[in-house]
Amino acid sequence: MKRYSLSSIFTEAFKDNLGWEKAWTKGQPKKEYQIIIVGGGGHGLATAYYLAKNFNVTDIAVIEKGWIGGGNTGRNTTIIRSNYLQESSIGIYEKSRSLYETLSQDLNYNIMFSPRGVLMLCQTEHELRAMKRTSHANRINGVDTKMVAPEEVKEIVPIININGPRFPVLGALWQPRGGTARHDAVAWGYARKCSDFGIDIIEQCEVIGVKKKREKIVGVETTKGNIKAKKVCFVAAGHSSVLADLAGFRLPIESVALQALVSEPIKPIIDCVVMANTVHGYLSQSDKGELVIGGGADGYNNYSQRGSFLHVEETVRALVETFPVISRLRQLRQWGGIVDMTGDRSPIISKTPVDGLYINCGWGTGGFKAIPGSGWATAEMIYNEQPGKLASPFSIDRFSEGRLIDESAAAAVAH
């Protein structure tokens, strides 16, 4: 693989840009692999990458039914933050955020990480109290956040209306090191490096069956034939239950549609990310000038990747009250993704009832920010055949053992 650098851009410019290679090789399945990762989203690719980088395992195939990053990884609003309440969540999300800081250099691919700051508004007394608690939890665990007063909120985001009338801004939790990154680039950057390590990236290939011998995994059946493997990991977000069904077990997961939209592009008006959890809306501005807007998920199970109109309306209505300046903007695009929601709104990184089969899912509405950390922890689990420190709180057993990781209060909105 040729490295991307200033000199490569310079030399290519004089060669009509004809010398660029394909970022990754389109793989065809071999008969057998040591490890198969099912799902070519960010989490699947990152898992393969850290298996190669941290553990020197490269006999891996990443199998994707569509195209790389065509799932939620290419459909999200790219918010990155780690201001969670529980220690276990802080562990993995802060690991992830810190990996993002140097990911462009690590992957030799510009993922456009932009630590522009994330502001979580408090618009009720209860929310203010909950956020204060979160900020203390953050401080204890070494996550750099602080509470800011309404006047300071107005200074950070001049277009905001802090006076209500329904939901005046009473304060905010500010994480200056949070921000955004280019979602496609994260998927493509990992795919390129995986390919460079010799990992096969097999697109347009759907897993349609699971091969077991006495409750031990021996391979998968795909639309491109059967492939043997010693270990398999499902990393399929909204389709995790469908895959688990093929393997003969059920998950504590429900799939729902979550939507986002962008406005027409305008001049820069906001230079950080603002989340308004009480009214269910959040906002940032892309480099192209579009306002990137997201809201709540549909209230019923759904695989239609479209979502209901009423949620778009609800989200926009809420944001117009907080940001009156956006009221006349037109919507440019809208889309949906199928997110995998667990009972406690925290992810699953776990072994399964089938020996040799692992699963990474349940990131729901907020797993883009977790891609590097989750891949790191999942690779560690697959290699050692048991979860390490980062992953172990997130096993499936927690639901029957009553060890829930209750983040729903801390992350009341979808992001």
Add this chain to the structure above:
Amino acid sequence: MLNIYCPICQRDCDETELSCGGQAHLIRRDHASSDKNFYEYLYERKNDKGIIFERWRHVYGCGKWFHTARCTLTNQVFGSYSAKEVQPPKSILATIRRSRVDFKGWVK
């Protein structure tokens, strides 16, 4: 927008009048049950891509619960029935079969 029939009010309702209560026909467990049984009741879900049977509540109407059959991929609704039923009635299963020849029936 979803349009679902409320068998109590006997009329079609918009999604905005309703609230979804998730998978229907779960077996309710008493306090003496095992951890596994409680897990199944509280968290484990079929989450099928295709036909599902689910609970809905007519919150901005009669306030009552009922059951509905719906396809999670196309959002086609096949009809509603009483919340007292312990499994989907034959008439609903027949309606589903008329438009989905490969429908395998209800699985617990």
